[in-house]
Amino acid sequence: MTRLAFSGLSALLLLTAASAAHADTAAATPARQSALIVYGNDPCPKGEGDEIVVCAREPESERYRIPKKLRKTKPDETGARSWSDRVPVLEEASRPQRPNSCTTVGASGQTGCTQAMLRQWFAERRAVEADNREVP
Structure with missing residues (x-):
């Protein structure tokens, strides 16, 4: 029982000392x-x-x-980009909300899957043609 009382008293003294130290630092700061x-x-x-x-x-x-x-x-x-560079990016960003987008989002979104496949095919074809032009 005395050990419990001693530990409680020591904890109380530590808390009192800590609050006094905190009050001193609070008074010292401007x-x-x-x-x-x-x-x-x-x-x-x-x-x-x-x-x-x-x-x-x-x-x-x-x-x-x-x-x-x-x-x-x-x-x-x-x-820093021209409008001709911005247009394809803006079109691609708004494509899922428009009809013929080959997606479940938006009205008639499921109707554009063939168009999406053709767009991809033309983009790949342009890339291949550009690669062929660069090789001497």
Whole structure:
């Protein structure tokens, strides 16, 4: 019985010490923190009261520029492609919802299986002809 009481008392003391340590660290941290980017020779603003202000300095030439993360464009974005390249992709994306699509989705979807087979045959034929043209 004394062993149970001792373990309960020691657990209570540990919890009290932990909450006191947490209260000390909570009181030590400031209420407000600010992170800013300053450009050129602009001064870093001072904190009011217990506020912490952290400043990152960038060159003056970067002041009105788009951030570096957003400057680069990906090569396969739709803005970098012509409309003649986009049309087949858009047609293929909307094909399952249209009639004659050889699918169970959409109205009359089952009616296009022969057309799908012919499209595949013509695409394979174009690929073979392109390969034959490239070989001297």
